[in-house]
Amino acid sequence: MNIVVCIKQVPDSDKVTIDRETNRLNRAGVPSIINPFDENALEMALQLKDEHGGKIIVVSMGPPQAEEALRTALAHGADEAILVSDRKFGGADTWATSYTISLAIKKIEDVDLVLFGKQAIDGDTAQVGPGVAHFLDIPMITYAKGVEVTGDTFKIDKVTEDGYEIWDVDKPAAVTVVKEANELRMPSLKKKMAAKKAEIPCWGFDELNPIEENIGLAGSPTKVSKIFAPPVKLNKEILSGEPSEMIAELIHKLKEQHVL
Amino acid sequence: MGKIDWGITEEQQEIVNLIDDFGKERIVPVRAELDEKGIFPADILKELAQMDLMGLYISEEYGGFGTDHMGFTLAIETMSKYCIGVSVSYAANALGADPIILGGSEEQKKKYLSPLATGEKWAAFGLTEANAGSDAGGIATTAVKKGDKYVLNGTKQWITNGGEADIYTVFAVTNKAKGARGVSCFIVEKDTPGFSFGKKEDKLGIRASCTRELVFEDCEVPAENLVGREGMGFLLAMRTFDVSRPGIAAQGVGLAQGALDEAVKYAKVRKQFNKPIIANQGLLWMLAEMSTKVETARAITYAACRTLDAGVKDVSKISAMCKYYAGDVAMSVTTDAVQVFGGYGFMKEYPVEKMMRDAKILQIYEGTNQIQRDIVGNSLIKEYASI
Numbered sequence: 001m002n003i004v005v006c007i008k009q010v011p012d013s014d015k016v017t018i019d020r021e022t023n024r025l026n027r028a029g030v031p032s033i034i035n036p037f038d039e040n041a042l043e044m045a046l047q048l049k050d051e052h053g054g055k056i057i058v059v060s061m062g063p064p065q066a067e068e069a070l071r072t073a074l075a076h077g078a079d080e081a082i083l084v085s086d087r088k089f090g091g092a093d094t095w096a097t098s099y100t101i102s103l104a105i106k107k108i109e110d111v112d113l114v115l116f117g118k119q120a121i122d123g124d125t126a127q128v129g130p131g132v133a134h135f136l137d138i139p140m141i142t143y144a145k146g147v148e149v150t151g152d153t154f155k156i157d158k159v160t161e162d163g164y165e166i167w168d169v170d171k172p173a174a175v176t177v178v179k180e181a182n183e184l185r186m187p188s189l190k191k192k193m194a195a196k197k198a199e200i201p202c203w204g205f206d207e208l209n210p211i212e213e214n215i216g217l218a219g220s221p222t223k224v225s226k227i228f229a230p231p232v233k234l235n236k237e238i239l240s241g242e243p244s245e246m247i248a249e250l251i252h253k254l255k256e257q258h259v260l
Numbered sequence: 261m262g263k264i265d266w267g268i269t270e271e272q273q274e275i276v277n278l279i280d281d282f283g284k285e286r287i288v289p290v291r292a293e294l295d296e297k298g299i300f301p302a303d304i305l306k307e308l309a310q311m312d313l314m315g316l317y318i319s320e321e322y323g324g325f326g327t328d329h330m331g332f333t334l335a336i337e338t339m340s341k342y343c344i345g346v347s348v349s350y351a352a353n354a355l356g357a358d359p360i361i362l363g364g365s366e367e368q369k370k371k372y373l374s375p376l377a378t379g380e381k382w383a384a385f386g387l388t389e390a391n392a393g394s395d396a397g398g399i400a401t402t403a404v405k406k407g408d409k410y411v412l413n414g415t416k417q418w419i420t421n422g423g424e425a426d427i428y429t430v431f432a433v434t435n436k437a438k439g440a441r442g443v444s445c446f447i448v449e450k451d452t453p454g455f456s457f458g459k460k461e462d463k464l465g466i467r468a469s470c471t472r473e474l475v476f477e478d479c480e481v482p483a484e485n486l487v488g489r490e491g492m493g494f495l496l497a498m499r500t501f502d503v504s505r506p507g508i509a510a511q512g513v514g515l516a517q518g519a520l521d522e523a524v525k526y527a528k529v530r531k532q533f534n535k536p537i538i539a540n541q542g543l544l545w546m547l548a549e550m551s552t553k554v555e556t557a558r559a560i561t562y563a564a565c566r567t568l569d570a571g572v573k574d575v576s577k578i579s580a581m582c583k584y585y586a587g588d589v590a591m592s593v594t595t596d597a598v599q600v601f602g603g604y605g606f607m608k609e610y611p612v613e614k615m616m617r618d619a620k621i622l623q624i625y626e627g628t629n630q631i632q633r634d635i636v637g638n639s640l641i642k643e644y645a646s647i
Contacts, residue, residue, distance in 0.1 A: 186282055189312040189325055192274055 001054035001149065003045040004105055004114045005078065006132065007038040009062050009069035010122045018227050024091075034069045037117025039184035041177040044147060045115055046077045046185065052149055055079045057108055061089065061101050067200050074195035075187035082108070086204030091217030094123070098131025100215055103208040105136060113154065114174040118143055126176070133174035140174045141167050145181045264555060266562055272331045276338050278311065283342035291343040294468035295614050298460075300424055301346045301468050308350060309379020317354050318361070322373035329503065329568040333510040333561065340514025341521070344618045345468030347514065351507050352420040352469070355626075356383025358500040359429040359445050363488035372427050372447060384425035386416040386448075386474050387497055394631045396431075397440035397494060401476060403432035408483045410434075410446060412476040415458065420625075422472030423457040426450045430474065431493045443493035447485040454479030465617035501627060502575045503568060505583035508626045509561040512586030515622070516554045519590075519597035519615045523547060526610075527600055543600065550593045557586040577639035584632035587622035594619040 011030040019026050034042075045056045058073040060066045061084035070081035084104045092100060105111060114136070116129035126142070133140030145164070146157035156167045159178050187195075205215075213219055237253075239246040254260040268276070286304060294301055308314050317332040318324025327335075332354065339347040357376050360368055375381040392399040401414025412432055416422075428448045435442030448455055458473025488496055524547055527538035537543050564582040567575050594616040598605035605612045623629045 186286070186307060186311050187278065188310060189275065189278055189316070191312075192278060193271065196274075 001048065001052050001112045002108070002110050003048060003054060003056050004108060004111050005038070005042050005045045005056060005058045005073070006101060006114065006116045006128070007042065007058055007060045007069055007073055008035040008117075008120045009033070009060060009066040010035045010120055016122070024224070032065065032068065034072055035117050035120045035122075037119060037121070037177070037179060039117070040179055040181045041115040041117045042073055042076060042078065043182040043184045044177050045113075047182065048113070048147065048149065049077075054112075057082060059084060059101065059104055061085065061097060061104070064202070070200055071195045071198065072187070074198055075192035076184060077188065077191060081198065081200045083200055083202045084204075084208070085202050088205045088216050091220065092215060093220035093222035094125050094127035094131055095221055096215050096219040098128050099135050099219065100208065100210060101128065102132045102135030103210055104203055105132065107203070107208070112171045113147070114138070114172070116174070116176045118176045118178050129174060129176040136172075136174065138172050138174055139169040141169060142176045143178050144175045145178055147175060266558070268334070271327070272334050275316070275327065275331055276334050279313070279335055279338040280341075282308075282311070283339055287339070287342040287346055291346070291468070292608070292611070292614070294343070295345060296467070296608075298462070298467045300470045301349055302424070304346055305349060305379065305382065314350075314353065314379030315377030318357065318373050318377040322369055323377035324373070328565075329506065330562065330565040333506050333565045336507050337510040337514035337517075337558075337561075340511040341518035343468060344511045344515050344622075345466040347511055348420060348466055349424075349469045351504075351511070352385065353383045353425070354507065355385040355500065355504050356421065356425060356427060356429050358503055359385070359487050359496045360447065362499050362503070363445065363492060363496045367484070368447065368487065376427065381426040382421060382424060383427045383429070384419055384421035385500070386419050386428050386430040388416060388418050389414070390417050394628055396497060397443070399431060399433060399443060401430070401432040402436075403434050403444060403446060403481070405434070405483065406480075409480045410483060410486065412446065412448070412454070412479040412481055414476050416474035418461065418471050419474050420469055420471055422470060422474055423460070424470050428474065429487065430476075431497055434490045438491060440494040441491050443497075444490045445487040445493040445496050446481050447487060448479065448481050452479055452481065464620060465614070466621050498576070502579045505579040505626060505632075506561055506564040506568065508622060509557070509564065509582035509586035512590035512619070512622045513554065513558045513561050515615055515619055516550070516557060516586070516590045516593035519594040519612055520547070520550050520554055522610075522612055522615075523550065523597040523600040537600075546596055546600065550596050553589045553593055557582075557589040561586055577636055580627070580632040580635035583626065584623075584629035587629055590619040590622050
């Protein structure tokens, strides 16, 4: 079974600044990590491989330094990595990104499953997974907690706001994975050492041969008009006194607000 | 940052980074519970196996990673910053395997080192007995040859990983008349009839580690499980200690570093008399002393590793030196760390009281620190014999 895991390199902290001119994130100078939700997608792939064998290919679209995130994924146990990168892809919104990544996945042979984290912690859109599934024209299940292989189909445990749903989908399928699914295993020393030396192919414009007007900033219908931090308006109050008094006071106040 | 350049290779640094991340993510959250309840860190060892770390010290030929003494020592040091109860459970595997590495036949190495390298099996070292501690030559467990088997009788005491390990290197007397030269080493597998485990000890420190008796009652071991030749056991045990003592020293260095890290962090944030306590010169000097001790312990430990890696034959002196020096440093630095924390240091909510309890074993096991001084002293007598 061949599993593609799409990962995104994201800034490692919430101290990210925003470029006021373009309203985009300033990524320079901030340490980068694999998007934490993508770690759950990677672990799900590793568990499926443990059980059924096969190959895990991690794909990341981003600037050349996204290679580091791919090397980390290799250290955790992915078999191959592909970087999708080209200046022409720069400034892509979720639509253009989905289109570009889908071209890369089409280039990979015999893909049975495409996994994504449920969303990225920087953009928080949760759109690229479904977008890629759209361009690949394959079934898509979002917010999966578990994936079972049942012959030619996948049985997918999808988390919903008020419970869960079980879906049966044909192969190949695309799935986004929630945090509750698992925790990424630690990297192995041998794989970590191998990952440092691994050749990671970079697929750019020439390799993917996209329709030019569908990629990059020009191919992005989303226009960001403004990014701002919403002002936090909290009426905060700090209680003081003996713990028992404070608890009584707190219960009283919560009842007053009809919270209790 | 005032970091010392220890000449660590890129590969060794990768080992350190990997274990450092592991320590923070997997050991710190559970160490207090493992300590309090005396839980053996089986899950941690299983994860270390997945990370290729159980076979770190075993050569690639037998499926290990094949790092040198320096690399393995760095691994133990790094893990020991977070919990030496865990790191001893890890390192005792190497102690159990060392007699096979040093004196085993090719068949024994293939059969026993390979499953240890993958972490599929765990090892333990069985020398100590009730009346044979520092005087290791005084062991009473016997092995009598009967056809193509040896029959073992006796009880080993305080065996780290006892009951948890699958492969035991056990020392027994094959010829009483020859004293220390009548001791032989055997590989005994768990589940061998006549081999059972006694009580699990309740300890002051390293409570996550499992310490048990090994009981042999007419336990028949195939003759091919003899390591080396009959009578080589004591020598093999001493050579094992020569290579394992820097590992114990590394536990001391790591533990002391962990305690120093906690003490400095705390001294910066704890305020008394409207200023952080680190602003008091008396306390700052205490931290400076602690730091200097840690680095000197590290220096002599690394010196021992480099001596081993250089293939120097007689390493007993430097191995004994680093073992006792780093062990004493760990005891002193962890005690001072508790002092820096004051009353809070005495409480179990903070990690330093455990570190202090754990440190004590480093002055006792793998040869007491007094025995180590004997070894150093005896080396001096030999060195100066011709002068």
